[in-house]
Amino acid sequence: MSLFGAMISGVSGLNAQSQNLGVISDNISNLNTIGYKGTVGRFSTLVTEAATDTRYTPGGVRFHPTALISKQGLLQATSSSTAAAISGDGFFIVRDSSSPGSNDELFFTRAGDFKPDDDGYLRNTAGYYVQGWATDREGNLLDRNGNTTSSNSSAVSDLQVIDVNRILTAAAATTNIELSANLNRDETALTGGTATSTTNGINYETTDLTSLAGIGNGDQFSITHNGTTTPITINTGDTLEDLAAKISAVTGINASTTTTGTDDRLTLTAAFADQGVTFADTNNTPLAALGIAGIPGTLAPTYTAGNLASGTVAEDNTMPITIYDSLGAAHTVNVQLVKLGQNRWAFEFTGQTGTDELDAASHPDGLIQSGILTFNGDGSLGSYTDSSGNDLTNTNITATWSNGSNQSEITLDLGTIGFQDGFTQFGAQTDPNGNIVEYTTNFINQNGAQAGNMVNYSFTEDGFLEIEYANGVKRPVYKLAIATFEAPDEMENHTGNVYRQTRESGDYLLREPGLNGAGNVVASALEGSNVDLGTEFTNMIVTQRAYSANTKTITTTDEMLDELIRIKR
Numbered sequence: 001m002s003l004f005g006a007m008i009s010g011v012s013g014l015n016a017q018s019q020n021l022g023v024i025s026d027n028i029s030n031l032n033t034i035g036y037k038g039t040v041g042r043f044s045t046l047v048t049e050a051a052t053d054t055r056y057t058p059g060g061v062r063f064h065p066t067a068l069i070s071k072q073g074l075l076q077a078t079s080s081s082t083a084a085a086i087s088g089d090g091f092f093i094v095r096d097s098s099s100p101g102s103n104d105e106l107f108f109t110r111a112g113d114f115k116p117d118d119d120g121y122l123r124n125t126a127g128y129y130v131q132g133w134a135t136d137r138e139g140n141l142l143d144r145n146g147n148t149t150s151s152n153s154s155a156v157s158d159l160q161v162i163d164v165n166r167i168l169t170a171a172a173a174t175t176n177i178e179l180s181a182n183l184n185r186d187e188t189a190l191t192g193g194t195a196t197s198t199t200n201g202i203n204y205e206t207t208d209l210t211s212l213a214g215i216g217n218g219d220q221f222s223i224t225h226n227g228t229t230t231p232i233t234i235n236t237g238d239t240l241e242d243l244a245a246k247i248s249a250v251t252g253i254n255a256s257t258t259t260t261g262t263d264d265r266l267t268l269t270a271a272f273a274d275q276g277v278t279f280a281d282t283n284n285t286p287l288a289a290l291g292i293a294g295i296p297g298t299l300a301p302t303y304t305a306g307n308l309a310s311g312t313v314a315e316d317n318t319m320p321i322t323i324y325d326s327l328g329a330a331h332t333v334n335v336q337l338v339k340l341g342q343n344r345w346a347f348e349f350t351g352q353t354g355t356d357e358l359d360a361a362s363h364p365d366g367l368i369q370s371g372i373l374t375f376n377g378d379g380s381l382g383s384y385t386d387s388s389g390n391d392l393t394n395t396n397i398t399a400t401w402s403n404g405s406n407q408s409e410i411t412l413d414l415g416t417i418g419f420q421d422g423f424t425q426f427g428a429q430t431d432p433n434g435n436i437v438e439y440t441t442n443f444i445n446q447n448g449a450q451a452g453n454m455v456n457y458s459f460t461e462d463g464f465l466e467i468e469y470a471n472g473v474k475r476p477v478y479k480l481a482i483a484t485f486e487a488p489d490e491m492e493n494h495t496g497n498v499y500r501q502t503r504e505s506g507d508y509l510l511r512e513p514g515l516n517g518a519g520n521v522v523a524s525a526l527e528g529s530n531v532d533l534g535t536e537f538t539n540m541i542v543t544q545r546a547y548s549a550n551t552k553t554i555t556t557t558d559e560m561l562d563e564l565i566r567i568k569r
Contacts, residue, residue: 003564005058007557012060013550016043019063020543027531034125035111035497036529037069041539069499070488073110073530075522081458082122082164082465084112085527088519090482090511094128094498098161106156107498108483108491108508110527120165122465126496131159132465132478137172139464139476141512151481151512159510162465162478164457171328172473173406174448177321178413179335183425184438185379187316189339192270193277193299198291204240204257204264214289221287224278225252225270234286240266253277253299266290270299272341274372274387305370305387308336308348317439324448325405328471331357333368333399335412343375343382343425349397349412356403369397373414375425381415393417449473463513463521482518483508 020041030036046059075085086092091108098121107128114122114130123129133141133149143149143158199212210217217236222229230250234243240257244266247255252275258265270277280296281287288295307313315336322330333351340346349369353360358368371392374382384392392412399408415422428438452471460466464476485491486506491499501508511518 003557003561007554009058009060010550010553010557012046012062013553014547016041016061016063017543017547017550019065021540021547023065024536024540024543027536028533031529031531031533033111033497033529034113034526035073035109036531037067037071037073037110038529038531039065039067041543042066067489067491067493068530069491071530073527075525076528078113078524078526080113080115081456081524082114082116083524083526084114084459084463084480085522085525086110086112086482086513086519087522089488090484090513090518091488091499093131093156093159093481093483093508093510094124095131095161096128096496098123098129100129100161102157105500106508107494107496107500109496109498111497113526114162116164120163122162122164126498128496128498129161130480131156132162132463132480133158134160134166135464135476135479137175137475139462139479141479151510151515156510159481160478162480164465164467165454166477167467167475168454169451170454170467170469170473170475171324171326171451172447172449172471172475173326173408174323174410174446175408176411176413176445176447177323178422178443178445179319179321180415180422180442181319181424182429182440182442183317183337183339183345183373183375183423185425185427187339187438189341189344190273190303190313192273192275192302192341194267194269195279195292195294195297195299196268197266198293199289200263202240202264203261204244204259207239207264208236209234209238209240209243209286209290210236212289214284215286216284218283219281219286220283221279221281223247223250223253224280225250226275231282240264266292268292268299270301272344273303273338274301274340274344274346276301303338303340303346305346306348306365306367308338308346308370309350309365309367311365313338319441319444321444321446323408323410323446324450325399325401325403325408327403327405328449328451329356329401329403329405330450331401337373340372343377345373345375345425346387347371347373347414351399354402357401359400359402362400368399369412373423375423376418378420379424379426380418380420381423383417384414459521459523461521461523480513480521482511482513482521484511484516484518485509 023039023041027038042064044062046062094107094109111124113124121129141149149158209215219234220231222231232246244255244257252271254269254271256267277299303313308315315338317337319335321333336348338346350366351358353366358366371386376382396409397412428436429440431437449471452469454467455470456468463480465478466474466476468474490504492502494500513521
């Protein structure tokens with residue numbers, strides 16, 4: 001009967017509107033709940049199929065509560081250093097225990113009001129413990145075994161409950177040294193290997209070399225430097241001075257003459273002290289006729305790697321640096337430099353050997369690393385290699401200590417190739433008092449420190465939990481994990497302002513903050529409720545009126561039924 005259907009429809013309306021008022025009430029009561037996501041009431045018709053197209057059978061209304069989980073709440077600054085909010089998509093991953101088992105349930109929340117408990121584990125007001133990756137001092141993510149891992153996965157087993165007491169005392173081993181200094185362009189270069197002729201009776205300006213015994217027109221000899229061989233030909237009329245000019249035109253060697261006027265000499269000198277030059281007669285014996293000994297011969301290097309460390313060659317400049325090993329012990333190391341030739345310098349990274357210093361077997365004479373620096377014509381760094389020519393840019397240099405600490409892996413940063421941000425080569429400078437300063441040190445930076453106790457901790461904008469120690473060192477120890485979902489509004493609400501994954505929401509994916517669609521972490525901030533009080537009061541009025549209207553349907557139906565009953569009377 002339609003009258004009874006109308007009454008039942010009105011009852012369903014009362015039920016739907018009363019549920020909607022419950023949603024509104026919940027939203028208002030959680031107005032100040034951190035990370036709370038409001039719910040809105042949605043309605044759909046409940047249709048009873050009519051028997052014919054001339055009859056209508058009322059059905060009623062169905063209520064659908066819809067959570068606005070993906071709607072961003074207002075971010076509010078806070079003084080707490082361990083509070084964090086998410087700006088954008090994603091959820092903090094939390095558990096209800098500080099020592100969860102592998103099968104314990106995961107929960108997801110936007111409530112980032114984290115504070116340490118008595119054991120140092122971070123949990124929010126509802127008592128859920130936040131999860132993240134442990135990190136090394138460079139911020140690389142680690143799994144539970146300390147191995148480098150990736151965030152782009154669902155490997156929740158890599159996550160750990162964040163513990164601010166993980167590293168209470170820390171020393172920072174030096175891993176990077178940055179140097180900026182100017183090397184004096186006018187420094188006298190270390191003299192390379194030399195050879196001098198011995199033949200008498202030569203005037204360097206007038207004597208025709210082809211008039212000498214053993215030298216004829218077209219005779220040749222070769223000069224080999226750095227893998228390149230260049231032939232030199234003696235022609236009729238060439239003097240010692242002409243020959244010196246031909247030789248000096250070859251890269252890697254210089255030639256000069258003495259000027260006594262009767263027994264002049266030809267002196268061959270390697271242009272770079274670390275590079276040998278080989279010369280040999282190739283057509284007859286012109287070099288032998290000039291009295292150059294040991295044909296074929298070599299201008300042997302006067303500098304080899306380790307000469308500065310051993311003291312065989314005196315340095316032009318030394319830069320002392322204090323660094324630290326993994327136990328926090330301080331060591332003084334030096335960058336020693338010597339000019340080898342035009343735009344070319346040798347450097348040696350050295351230290352002391354002995355008790356608690358460098359291991360003497362690994363570092364003879366305290367040599368840690370040797371290498372070569374070259375400079376461009378504008379004074380900028382041209383190349384930075386080891387003595388064999390291997391690039392040292394961004395390469396670790398190894399130091400082994402005798403005090404039981406770990407081996408040090410250090411990057412010695414001397415500047416950017418082609419730029420003037422590190423080592424440069426210009427002339428001597430003048431200080432404000434007018435004094436000549438041949439070598440200028442602009443800065444020396446190293447990232448090590450002695451042992452220090454924890455004094456502070458806080459989240460950073462990158463989502464790291466960073467610990468600050470009394471020695472001034474700041475290092476990340478954890479990084480917050482962000483979980484993203486395909487359909488976050490389909491997640492299931494749970495007590496404590498957390499959510500569960502459902503079939504409809506899709507599986508979670510672990511992300512680093514700000515990467516691959518995950519929102520950014522905002523440190524020292526909290527996300528407020530996304531409930532708008534004005535909207536809720538308006539909805540309350542509408543719901544109240546709708547409820548009243550449904551009661552009128554019931555009372556009117558009741559009156560009609562009463563009239564129907566009176567017919568019998």
